Amino acid sequence: MLLETTDIKINGEALSELPQDLYIPPNALEVYLETFEGPLDLLLYLIRKNNLDILNIQMAVLTDQYMLYVEKMKAIKLELAADYLLMSAMLIEIKSRMLLPKPEEVEDEDDPRAELVRRLMEYEAMKLAAQELDEMPKVGGELQVAHAYYQHVAEIKPPEVSVDDLVAAWKNVLKRAKLNSHHKLGRAELSVREHMSIVLRRLQSEGMCEFSELFDHGEGYLQKLVVNFLAILELSKEGLVKITQQAAFSTIYLQVNNAE
Amino acid sequence: MKELDKIAEMKQVLEAALLTAGQPLSLEDMLKLFSSRVERATLRMLLDELKQDWEDKTMELVQVATGYRFQAKAHLSSYIARMNPERQPKYSRAVMETLAIIAYRQPVTRGDIEDIRGVAANPNILRQLIERDWIDVVGQREVPGRPSLYATTKHFLDDLNLRSLSELPQVEDFSQTGMPLDA
């Protein structure tokens, strides 16, 4: 029977249809033997082919057939991995241990084949798992993910600035400018400066304000009163607002200091 | 009836192919979808129908140089762009120092800023900060030229997660001889 090299399938089923004897054209044999992923794969194939019970392997049959294949591999000068030879040694060792008289009570672990069986079963499980994974649809192949187009509008976010960045910049300014170097800038002063802006903003929109209107009576009233008062004094000192009072104890008015 | 089924199925295949392509599909590409022979005219008709099917939906089927593609309607694109915003590089030192001066010394004029920094101010810097709504003009100083007075805004406080300026860290003066204002 002539075997076309194209007939050789990777999965075990196709291989099991191969002739029992090894009359395979040499070039096909090479391809055939190369399809085994290693000694465990070859052993699994032999177990299947000979209908051996994995839990009660006839070591003589398995070892003989295995050696036959390995010899063939050697004969066609297939680069034989050390793994195959190592397995030969293991099989022969198991076979000889099987020939020794059995102790009275045979525990599972005492069976010389136990380790081999465990490895064969684990390998077969992973071999089947590999086939399953191979057949699953995957993204990039049989599984296509929605990927329509959209206009990539430049949604550019301005840089983030943290309080630390700001403080670092301020320290830099102070270091260079040696300005106002006679006091540290306290929280209170910051509050005052903030309120200066608040008062200015308000005067800007309302024109003239009654002094008393500039003080809200909400939460933290007293604290704010002081800060606000200081802010107004500072604004006045810097010439930014004009404070007017027609007569003593009459209403005090604040307005932006317009030059005219 | 059979023909109609086939047409409906072809439209489905076309729609799915166009939605998943990731690039425009040419008529040649689309002809490969079908094992049977399909006329270009048929394909064009199907594309036309698809276009109409999607008229009031989230995508539109458009023809570009290399073929056809589905694209998100314009008004939805800006939302999608939000997922991958590009962040601008950091602000320059000049911008940061200007901002710090306005924050710590407000209200200040451009002249004040120049005095403190010791260099002429680039008007572009103030414009950037105004556009970001971090500073604004709160008045004018009554000196010749009536220069604008700048202060930080509420929006600035929000963006830096501050309730008020007084939450800014106190900066120890390098001279450390200072007499604190709130003493």
Added chain:
Amino acid sequence: MKELDKIAEMKQVLEAALLTAGQPLSLEDMLKLFSSRVERATLRMLLDELKQDWEDKTMELVQVATGYRFQAKAHLSSYIARMNPERQPKYSRAVMETLAIIAYRQPVTRGDIEDIRGVAANPNILRQLIERDWIDVVGQREVPGRPSLYATTKHFLDDLNLRSLSELPQVEDFSQTGMPLDA
């Protein structure tokens, strides 16, 4: 009425984002689409509605390891695959077995893989899988030589349409003997 409009609009934005993403979107990604605060529960509800809206259409909304995505319905996939028959290189058995061992027995060292397969591992195999972003190094085993421990990535789950490793197909060894693997 106003609220309904808003919900309808949000669903449109979500649909457009998912149809254009080209990869799964996490809930975090999707929350970025909206400037206003949106609850995760609302998002999940909208995704559920979207899923139902598309039930009889060409795409399906699925959840995988890293998020949600629209993908072509299975019966349409084979048509689409015809367009690019050679896009995905088929991996060798050695690669697939190595992948299976890492997927089912992770975390494993190269030595573990060699023990199970019974052959020396070709370093090229692990490299291929790492390049595909299907596996990565998750640590070292504390034995002499400190060999790398390999595990599958979330991207691997995404690509195989899985939410978690527990969804991997169950594998029975030597099923004809009916003996459980771990006996």
